[in-house]
Amino acid sequence: MLSHHDRTELEKIERSLELSDPDLAAALRDGKRPKxxxxxxxxxxxxxxxxxxxxxxxxxxxxxxxxxxxxxxxxxxxxxxxxxxxx
Structure with a gap:
């Protein structure tokens, strides 16, 4: 189980990735390999x-x-x- 601090940091990383490279974020979310x-x-x-x-x-x-x-x-x-x- 992750601590509250770790979950917050992971959410920040996720938002940053979603903004910078939405295709990669979608591929990681869906479990598909990027092209x-x-x-x-x-x-x-x-x-x-x-x-x-x-x-x-x-x-x-x-x-x-x-x-x-x-x-x-x-x-x-x-x-x-x-x-x-x-x-």
């Missing part, structure tokens, strides 16, 4: 590399369709990185 940002970051890096390779392939080959796909893919990856860092 892994490392996996998401690794996936974005793979998509970045593929987009650059597509653009280079489109510039080497005389096919404007591949170049356009590479430009669109790079635009999407840049937009995704900017949107991630704004949150």
């Amino acid at each position: 892994s940002r490392a996996l998401r970051s690794a996936f974005l890096i793979v998509v970045d590399v593929l987009a650059v390779m597509l653009l280079v392939l489109g510039l080497v080959l005389p096919d404007p369709g591949i170049t356009l796909c590479g430009i669109l893919a790079l635009t999407g990856t840049v937009w995704t990185h900017v949107a991630r860092h704004r949150i």
